[in-house]
Amino acid sequence: GIQVEQSPPDLILQEGANSTLRCNFSDSVNNLQWFHQNPWGQLINLFYIPSGTKQNGRLSATTVATERYSLLYISSSQTTDSGVYFCAVDAGGTSYGKLTFGQGTILTVHP
Amino acid sequence: DVKVTQSSRYLVKRTGEKVFLECVQDMDHENMFWYRQDPGLGLRLIYFSYDVKMKEKGDIPEGYSVSREKKERFSLILESASTNQTSMYLCASRQGNKNIQYFGAGTRLSVL
Numbered sequence: 001g002i003q004v005e006q007s008p009p010d011l012i013l014q015e016g017a018n019s020t021l022r023c024n025f026s027d028s029v030n031n032l033q034w035f036h037q038n039p040w041g042q043l044i045n046l047f048y049i050p051s052g053t054k055q056n057g058r059l060s061a062t063t064v065a066t067e068r069y070s071l072l073y074i075s076s077s078q079t080t081d082s083g084v085y086f087c088a089v090d091a092g093g094t095s096y097g098k099l100t101f102g103q104g105t106i107l108t109v110h111p
Numbered sequence: 112d113v114k115v116t117q118s119s120r121y122l123v124k125r126t127g128e129k130v131f132l133e134c135v136q137d138m139d140h141e142n143m144f145w146y147r148q149d150p151g152l153g154l155r156l157i158y159f160s161y162d163v164k165m166k167e168k169g170d171i172p173e174g175y176s177v178s179r180e181k182k183e184r185f186s187l188i189l190e191s192a193s194t195n196q197t198s199m200y201l202c203a204s205r206q207g208n209k210n211i212q213y214f215g216a217g218t219r220l221s222v223l
Contacts, residue, residue, distance in 0.1 A: 001170075031210040097142050098144070103152065
């Protein structure tokens with residue numbers, strides 16, 4: 001099956017710093033989502049981005065499908081950005097939208 | 112907004128008990144999924160359902176079964192709970208022709 005690798009596994013920032021999270025995947029995909037899991041366990045959709053670039057406030061994401069990677073940018077980080085960030089992909093075909101998740105990046109933002 | 116509701120946030124069960132985890136979505140989605148999350152392993156797919164009464168195994172189905180009698184409800188069943196099933200369980204749903212999955216808040220299950 002498709003493999004998804006995220007880096008770095010852990011990231012510690014001071015409030016106001018910028019960061020880049022990376023997601024590499026082993027095969028072509030028709031779906032890529034970035035999620036933020038808050039401290040209470042809720043997974044929040046950040047981006048649906050199988051290709052191209054999207055921005056939402058301080059967050060933006062870029063997926064280069066031909067090179068099989070995606071980047072999530074967080075600018076001017078805040079303590080509320082802390083949590084786990086997951087990249088998840090769906091290889092398509094008859095998978096019915098099954099997502100394969102990376103192991104996540106644990107982000108801690110200190111005041 | 113899509114709402115996916117899991118019946119319990121926290122559960123504590125004994126080894127050997129039969130455990131039911133319930134998930135309800137309010138958006139008439141065709142596809143529903145059960146994942147478990149363990150530290151360092153991300154989320155792994157247990158079972159999914161692409162329609163009422165239809166189900167398929169995911170990557171780690173052993174020790175679990177599912178039921179989908181109505182479109183809005185997808186149940187995960189641990190026939191005989193074991194300590195290695197202590198985990199966070201997450202339910203998700205997706206409209207058939209759309210790619211975005213929406214998640215419930217999760218159930219933290221402890222099996223003692």
